[in-house]
Amino acid sequence: MSVSTESLTQLFPPDAAAIPEAWRLPAPLHQRQYLLDGALHEWTGPVQEVISPLFERQADGSLQPRVIGSYPLCDEAEARKALDAAVRAYNHGRGEWPMMSVAERIAAVEKFTRLIVARKQEIVQLLLWEIGKSAADSNKEFDRTIDYIRNTIDALKDIDRDSSRFTIEEGIIGQIRSSPLGVVLCMGPFNYPLNETFCMLIPALLMGNTVLFKPPKHGTLLHFPLLQAFIDAFPRGVVNTVYGRGSTVVPALMASGQIDALGLIGSSRVADSLKKMHPKSNRLRAILGLDAKNAAIIMPDADLAVAVQESLLGALSFNGQRCTALKIFLVHERIADEFVRRLAVEINKLKPGMPWDAGVNITPLPEPQKPTYLAEIIADAEAHGARVMNEGGGTAAGPLVFPALLYPVQAGMKVWREEQFGPVVPVARFAQTEEAIQYLIDSDHGQQVSIFGTDSQEVADLIDQLVNQVSRVNLNAQCQRGPDTFPFTGRKDSAEGTLSVFDALRSFSIRTVVATKMTEANKHLLNAIVDGQESSFLSTRFIL
Ligand code: G3H
Numbered sequence: 001m002s003v004s005t006e007s008l009t010q011l012f013p014p015d016a017a018a019i020p021e022a023w024r025l026p027a028p029l030h031q032r033q034y035l036l037d038g039a040l041h042e043w044t045g046p047v048q049e050v051i052s053p054l055f056e057r058q059a060d061g062s063l064q065p066r067v068i069g070s071y072p073l074c075d076e077a078e079a080r081k082a083l084d085a086a087v088r089a090y091n092h093g094r095g096e097w098p099m100m101s102v103a104e105r106i107a108a109v110e111k112f113t114r115l116i117v118a119r120k121q122e123i124v125q126l127l128l129w130e131i132g133k134s135a136a137d138s139n140k141e142f143d144r145t146i147d148y149i150r151n152t153i154d155a156l157k158d159i160d161r162d163s164s165r166f167t168i169e170e171g172i173i174g175q176i177r178s179s180p181l182g183v184v185l186c187m188g189p190f191n192y193p194l195n196e197t198f199c200m201l202i203p204a205l206l207m208g209n210t211v212l213f214k215p216p217k218h219g220t221l222l223h224f225p226l227l228q229a230f231i232d233a234f235p236r237g238v239v240n241t242v243y244g245r246g247s248t249v250v251p252a253l254m255a256s257g258q259i260d261a262l263g264l265i266g267s268s269r270v271a272d273s274l275k276k277m278h279p280k281s282n283r284l285r286a287i288l289g290l291d292a293k294n295a296a297i298i299m300p301d302a303d304l305a306v307a308v309q310e311s312l313l314g315a316l317s318f319n320g321q322r323c324t325a326l327k328i329f330l331v332h333e334r335i336a337d338e339f340v341r342r343l344a345v346e347i348n349k350l351k352p353g354m355p356w357d358a359g360v361n362i363t364p365l366p367e368p369q370k371p372t373y374l375a376e377i378i379a380d381a382e383a384h385g386a387r388v389m390n391e392g393g394g395t396a397a398g399p400l401v402f403p404a405l406l407y408p409v410q411a412g413m414k415v416w417r418e419e420q421f422g423p424v425v426p427v428a429r430f431a432q433t434e435e436a437i438q439y440l441i442d443s444d445h446g447q448q449v450s451i452f453g454t455d456s457q458e459v460a461d462l463i464d465q466l467v468n469q470v471s472r473v474n475l476n477a478q479c480q481r482g483p484d485t486f487p488f489t490g491r492k493d494s495a496e497g498t499l500s501v502f503d504a505l506r507s508f509s510i511r512t513v514v515a516t517k518m519t520e521a522n523k524h525l526l527n528a529i530v531d532g533q534e535s536s537f538l539s540t541r542f543i544l
Contacts, residue, residue, distance in 0.1 A: 193219025
């Protein structure tokens with residue numbers, strides 16, 4: 001298909017009949033309830049309209065934004081009530097939830113999982129409509145989240161089994177376990193609104209914390225079907241929602257000093273300012289997944305077929321809206337022209353369309369200002385000497401933007417350093433490998449890198465230098481977070497703390513020891529507590 005604004009416009013549905021039945025929204029969802037202290041409360045104040053990026057095509061060919069619902073724009077007072085509920089439920093670590101045994105907490109999370117699996121269809125449908133993620137990827141996000149929860153439960157059982165023994169060292173006997181941190185504020189991103197929120201929220205809950213949960217700006221309504229499940233599965237006040245503009249509801253929470261851990265996947269600018277609002281910085285644990293500008297370094301002897309295929313996936317899966325996306329390509333000058341030629345061909349095989357279209361690759365973008373921003377960075381690169389190398393690259397119809405391959409990109413262009421988080425693929429040339437390494441050294445980000453090459457010595461040299469710049473070096477493969485058992489973190493402005501099935505359990509807890517000198521009296525005391533099953537913490541019971 002040749003790409004033009006008209007051809008892209010034609011991809012939007014003119015009416016409901018053009019939408020497959022399985023993906024038709026039954027009616028707009030005007031959410032007025034929010035979860036506070038174990039009950040759904042009615043909100044009568046201002047609301048935020050939710051506009052789907054899946055616009056409606058009009059008879060005159062224009063595209064009309066489609067309102068698919070609205071949600072409460074709660075105020076600071078409401079946010080404080082949510083905080084009070086979470087603080088009460090934690091009760092300085094003496095609440096029902098933090099005092100519960102690990103096995104009981106696991107049972108509650110298992111119940112929650114059963115309840116949300118039953119609501120999969122509604123959740124996935126809202127996910128697709130709110131952020132324009134393809135049907136296949138929306139389903140995948142849901143399934144991956146459920147797998148993540150189940151794997152996290154298994155990891156916690158393993159940790160608990162390992163901790164159920166006593167350690168004896170230097171005449172001291174102790175039991176080492178993990179305890180909750182307190183009240184956790186969880187804020188997920190719009191690109192994985194379900195998965196990345198739950199990658200923090202579930203481990204935080206399993207470790208005995210109470211939670212304030214603020215849904216992302218886009219990808220909010222899909223959490224509504226989950227609210228009743230939170231009520232049914234957890235004690236009162238353990239999970240509370242905070243709906244509203246971040247700038248209205250979050251500062252007061254941080255300034256209260258009562259947030260013990262901030263779990264945020266979003267921008268480093270926001271994370272930085274929120275951390276500074278906390279009056280007792282040493283008391284705040286931050287687990288952050290932030291900006292990234294992952295580079296691909298393509299060596300002269302790279303297998304170009306592999307490099308092009310992985311680059312395509314790395315740069316443009318979900319329209320490039322992944323923190324792990326490849327956001328700049330540094331290609332050896334000997335093969336740069338050929339790499340660009342082949343990549344342009346592959347980009348133009350991608351299928352733009354609506355998320356329910358079979359085999360669709362490029363879908364409308366949920367951030368309203370993003371198409372304008374992308375046009376600006378493309379124009380800026382062109383003004384500084386780059387060209388759009390693929391036919392129709394950068395063409396837009398409303399929120400649908402066809403990917404632009406920019407070449408040759410160089411320092412001084414916006415796209416050289418800015419995280420585009422969208423379908424723009426910048427390619428730069430290098431003559432000496434040192435130039436590519438220097439790019440990473442000078443970067444504010446340090447999440448991942450991809451190296452494409454076949455010379456073992458050269459690849460080994462690059463590995464040894466780049467492992468001290470980023471947190472994951474991918475060989476002849478795109479950057480990615482998975483498998484979810486691998487540690488996911490970053491250096492510099494890209495992350496704080498580590499997330500993974502296992503690491504997140506550590507991140508949202510603190511190692512705690514009960515220890516005593518090995519005297520006869522103390523041995524007798526420990527045996528009495530353990531034999532009589534008198535303590536939840538000090539125990540040798542196994543979770544099977
Ligand atoms: O947005 C950032 C995500 O953590 C990326 O995850 O590599 O699985 O797409 P992914």
